Amino acid sequence: MRSDRRIVVLGAGYTGMFGAIRLARRTRKLGVRITMVNPSSRFVERLRLHQIAAGQRLAEHRIPDLLAGTGVGFVKGAATAIDPRGRVVEIDGGAARLDYDTLVYALGSSPDTGTVAGADLHAFTLDSPRGAARFAARLAEVDEAGGSVTVCGGGLTGIEAAAEIAESHPGLEVTLISLDEPATMMGGEARAYLMRALERLGVTVRAGARVVKVLPGAVELEGGELAGSDACLWTAGVRVSPLAAEAGIAVDERGLILVDATLRSISHPEVHAIGDAAAIRMPWGRIHGTCQSGLPTAQYTADAVARLLRGKPVEPFRFGYFHQPVSLGRRDAVVQFTHADDTPARLRLTGRAAVVYKELVSGSPLLTYRLSRRMHVTTVVSRGGRALHQAAL
Numbered sequence: 001m002r003s004d005r006r007i008v009v010l011g012a013g014y015t016g017m018f019g020a021i022r023l024a025r026r027t028r029k030l031g032v033r034i035t036m037v038n039p040s041s042r043f044v045e046r047l048r049l050h051q052i053a054a055g056q057r058l059a060e061h062r063i064p065d066l067l068a069g070t071g072v073g074f075v076k077g078a079a080t081a082i083d084p085r086g087r088v089v090e091i092d093g094g095a096a097r098l099d100y101d102t103l104v105y106a107l108g109s110s111p112d113t114g115t116v117a118g119a120d121l122h123a124f125t126l127d128s129p130r131g132a133a134r135f136a137a138r139l140a141e142v143d144e145a146g147g148s149v150t151v152c153g154g155g156l157t158g159i160e161a162a163a164e165i166a167e168s169h170p171g172l173e174v175t176l177i178s179l180d181e182p183a184t185m186m187g188g189e190a191r192a193y194l195m196r197a198l199e200r201l202g203v204t205v206r207a208g209a210r211v212v213k214v215l216p217g218a219v220e221l222e223g224g225e226l227a228g229s230d231a232c233l234w235t236a237g238v239r240v241s242p243l244a245a246e247a248g249i250a251v252d253e254r255g256l257i258l259v260d261a262t263l264r265s266i267s268h269p270e271v272h273a274i275g276d277a278a279a280i281r282m283p284w285g286r287i288h289g290t291c292q293s294g295l296p297t298a299q300y301t302a303d304a305v306a307r308l309l310r311g312k313p314v315e316p317f318r319f320g321y322f323h324q325p326v327s328l329g330r331r332d333a334v335v336q337f338t339h340a341d342d343t344p345a346r347l348r349l350t351g352r353a354a355v356v357y358k359e360l361v362s363g364s365p366l367l368t369y370r371l372s373r374r375m376h377v378t379t380v381v382s383r384g385g386r387a388l389h390q391a392a393l
């Protein structure tokens with residue numbers, strides 16, 4: 001069976017890359033044309049951006065190299081508009097246009113600096129290798145002057161970043177500011193281990209504090225207190241590209257594409273949404289943006305698109321969480337194993353074993369891409385329930 005369908009994959013992050021490579025393999029006898037679009041030709045390992053912030057040098061991976069031999073075409077550029085009626089994506093403000101029959105939307109998310117005054121001007125973010133490197137350079141200056149750093153946001157990204165900074169700059173005063181207690185999603189023992197590790201590294205944790213403004217040399221907390229901050233890293237929340245909403249594709253209140261149980265847009269079924277950009281509801285709740293959930297959405301969608309091209313039925317997406325691996329600098333880590341709904345199970349790993357485990361997890365996407373060029377590799381560990389159709393708001 002041959003097909004001349006054009007498939008465009010928007011975004012070459014963790015999910016878009018896996019989706020494109022797997023789809024190419026799944027459809028290699030069908031003659032489809034797959035084109036991937038991404039603003040830079042460097043593949044960004046977001047899971048490791050806090051390592052760049054701490055001054056480490058990471059290996060660079062180029063998207064054309066990762067795609068070599070798959071037949072997937074690469075267009076370096078940003079998608080700036082989608083016309084779902086004409087099925088066209090505009091690149092770089094109209095410099096190029098790509099027609100599609102099927103669109104895989106994998107634009108991910110980025111740090112949300114729009115929620116607090118001054119954050120976009122004065123805070124650093126882990127949005128890209130360049131942004132992380134700028135923060136690393138500032139940290140080196142602040143370290144030399146004997147200053148202070150605040151990490152705003154007590155989620156896993158903030159915790160990993162604070163630990164990494166404190167370990168690599170022991171002379172710096174590092175404060176983690178969080179509205180909630182950090183790592184509340186973990187079980188008591190894993191959480192206690194994590195808090196002890198932060199204390200050992202010299203990180204001051206200020207839980208229950210709300211940052212209301214980021215200033216050049218301080219952050220202002222609710223109530224008016226100024227916390228000294230020669231460099232502020234903003235990790236409190238993410239936002240998604242407005243592209244889908246602007247195109248009239250049905251989205252939720254955060255701009256994530258509303259999908260049915262097969263991860264197709266409820267308003268435009270030729271659009272498949274994966275990763276952080278998709279609003280996916282399971283019987284146990286919403287999937288939150290992680291690589292752990294994103295790779296299975298990419299795997300599922302590649303298989304689903306291939307089946308649809310062959311005129312075969314598609315079963316609903318199934319997914320359950322499995323673990324919460326958290327690095328605590330380069331020499332320590334904690335892994336909380338979980339139930340499908342991401343609540344903590346009894347099992348956990350700490351110390352060296354957790355470091356090795358976390359490193360395997362962080363390196364697994366690139367290994368998966370390389371192997372997927374030659375064979376079908378699964379990223380699904382837990383199949384904890386079927387996705388539900390999302391109603392329009």
Ligand SMILES: Cc1cc2nc3c(=O)[nH]c(=O)nc-3n(C[C@H](O)[C@H](O)[C@H](O)COP(=O)(O)OP(=O)(O)OC[C@H]3O[C@@H](n4cnc5c(N)ncnc54)[C@H](O)[C@@H]3O)c2cc1C
Binds near residue numbers: 011038040078
């Ligand atoms: C510091 C840090 C640590 C993290 N640690 C973990 C962890 O330990 N475990 C975990 O599971 N998750 C972790 N995450 C979350 C994880 O990185 C994301 O859930 C994951 O990257 C989502 O994959 P994605 O493909 O949806 O998006 P991304 O990986 O963000 O990829 C999106 C891609 O789309 C591209 N793009 C954006 N706009 C456009 C456009 N207009 N046109 C074309 N391309 C565009 C981007 O350049 C990017 O390449 C971490 C995140 C950060 C920032």
